[in-house]
Amino acid sequence: MNPRELNWRCLPFDALHARTLYNLLQLRTEVFVMEQTCIFQDMDGADPQCFHLLGEEADGTLVAYARLVPAGLKFTEASIGRVVTLPAARGGGLGHVLMREAVRALHGLWGVQPIRIGAQARLEAFYRQHDFVPASEIYIEDGIDHVEMTRAA
Template sequence: MNNLEFHWNRLETLSTHAYHAIMVARQTVFVEEQQICCVDADHHDTHCWHLTALHDGNLAAYLRVVDPGEKYPEPAIGRVLTTQAYRRLGLGKHIMQIAIAHIATQYPAQAIRISAQSYLQPFYENLGFATVGDAYLEEGILHIEMLRPSNT
């Protein structure tokens, strides 16, 4: 895909326009499409690296990397999404690969933890994650905890 730009920001360096676009996308995907009833914005947002993928200025994909010790002992990837217009193009895999590389640089020799929707288990396994523990319900959706060992 041409004209795709990836940007890393801490919350304090995001423009109000960029943060608004992220929150609209998160509400659209998680609240409207997946009908998750919890408040999406949380205190973890202030302790994250936010990765946006922009195509011609439009938010195409997003995820956040929660600092180690904030949610789990390890850095954690969460709120992974691709907006509807950009699905089925491999962008989810691409943005995850960028996040994994970023974590290897920012937090060397640390594993990565995720709480994944169960149906995405094969997707995350292909990225090197392995299931740890049993499946559990979170906001009515079956999830599994997964861990990716460090590269060192």
């Protein structure tokens, strides 16, 4: 799978077809609940106010996803969350492509502006490669170490 050959779509919640919504919730559950053995409420009520970035293969298989959160919903700044890649598609740089697409899409939606994320602390070095810097002490969320990180406009 070549990350450059993915079809990228960024859709508001109400434009998600039932099958697309099912696929993105299935991917989020596979990684955030099952793989990370973390019981938490993934469907937190924010999805309807967000945009959903989908990276799909030609056959429609969802391999990359991120939730774009408007300013004021989770943080004062706009945010990127639920960043996830299909486990079978990892190892070829897809996560980096996803983050570049997410930043580009967020800026396209709401203009170039600072972005704040609640990153898993173990992924701090990954997010630093996308110009995010720590903006908080490490804190526990859903039993996992996290750190807030910001990216300047």
